[in-house]
Amino acid sequence: MNNEYNFINDKAIIIDENCNCTQTEYYDKLYNVLVKENLIETIEKEIEDLKDQKANINFQNQLKNMFFYQQY
Secondary structure (H helix, E strand, O other): OEEEEEEEOOEEEEEEOOOOEEEEEOOOOHHHHHHHHHHHHHHHHHHHHHHHHHHHHHHHHHHHHHHHHHHO
8 A cells, every 4th residue: 555655856756555665757646546546455455355254254154054954
């Protein structure tokens, strides 16, 4: 996730949450692009979290069904 950016001359230095730096050309609306990149990354992470939750629920349901059928 992009945390901040600084620009020197016509170059932008973008710093992410892991303190990794990326250099790119500075252009108008760079801030807007970085915000949208962060939004996309957040959405992708949320999708992965939901997939994990679904897999966990499916596993729990399978376990419940196994025990339910064994009781009768």
